[in-house]
Amino acid sequence: MVVKPFTVDLDKPLVFQVGHLGEAYNEWVHQPIVSKEGPRFFANDYLELLTRTAWWVIPLVWLPVASWLVSMSFRMGLTLAQVPLAVVGGIFIWTLLEYGLHRFPLHMKSTSYWHPMDGMRIVFPPAVTAILCVPFWNMSRLLSPPSVAPALFGGTLLGYVAYDVTHYYLHHGKPYKRLTQDLKKYHLNHHFRNHSKGFGITSSFWDNVFRTVPSTKTAEKMSNQ
Template sequence: MAKKDSIVDLNKALVFQVGHLGEAYDKWVHQPIITKEGPRFFDNDVLELLTKTVWWAVPLIWVPVAFWFISKSVSFGVAYSNIAALVVCGIAAATLTEYIMHRFLFHIKTTSYWGNTTHYLLHGYHHKHPMDALRLVLPPAVTLIMIIPLWILLKLLTPETVTPAVFAGLLLGYVKYDCTHYFLHHSKPGKLGLQSELKTYHMNHHFRIQDMGFGVTSSFWDKVFGTYPPSYDQKKKKT
């Protein structure tokens, strides 16, 4: 049976279609299609393969990298207790980075061809097809592109001996974010230690109030910056 959509052809590669939606893109991309079958992004098979990532690739790749950076701080002679504290600071900073990127980059409003296309590749596809398991975590190449500027900024702001441990914490925080995000979509409440409250909070962001509730691993920064959904508060008071 052919897939149907009001303004794009879901039977064809989507990435180079969505740019033509102009001002209609934002409304279209926030009308989710709830199927486990993901759309095709590119006609080219190699490009298409590069858009798909299994969730376990995230810890498999980035946890060893994080521990390599921790070893760099050890080689500088930093005390283990200080390294642990710096890693914790990095993990905490990762939660803020998660919030900032989700709110201001992943939910940026676009209308131009390349703006729509870029947004779709970054995050729009996830709101359009939230149950696509192979496009839920970031591909390693995309992660690398995003963390290089963070590494450069961190080197400018922190002493040489401190930078690796803090960056390791950022990486571990990212792993926590992507794995949590995956299991919020694909696990039952409480399974694998995830709380049903956090799953409900994130599903509220996808299906009820998509311009609030930007936290994934926590709602803390939403409360700090005033993006905690008011209707979600009201719903909790009634239960």
């Protein structure tokens, strides 16, 4: 008797299917798939809804929080010149987090149900982000004086919003500008060709610093900019 290798049927719920892939998950997740709605996780409609987040939910939820945090630093006595500096510092912290979170926790060889071509599950659900905010807010308070911390963390949150929206756009938008076209090539190369290089999504800055720039033509062009 010949045992057929397990394959994923995208017309059926993914939970309990992708789990069967075991070691092969890592291979499946790096292959392109085509499906209109994105794969289904659960047969149950309510459970299914909880796993989906539209990209526009991200700015809708987090931009007001970021603005409120920035304004808090004003109210706590930072000047008009100091607030933007703290915000820029926070954005810079985000770029390092983007690289670090992507390279390490998100690349652990574990099994999961997610696929990069799945448009409703590409951004982080706000509930997950809210939980992650706790350690990073505490980190901001450790790194800076009390009046600076809210604007610094607000900047980190702004960086996160820019990242999540950019990441969605690179997968599902049609970039017409040179910069976004290059970012898209750089990122798709990461997903589908060489996923041990090119962890930066909004820029290749930290890939240059930590020497993880892939050696394709596109990547060389990016790193020389």
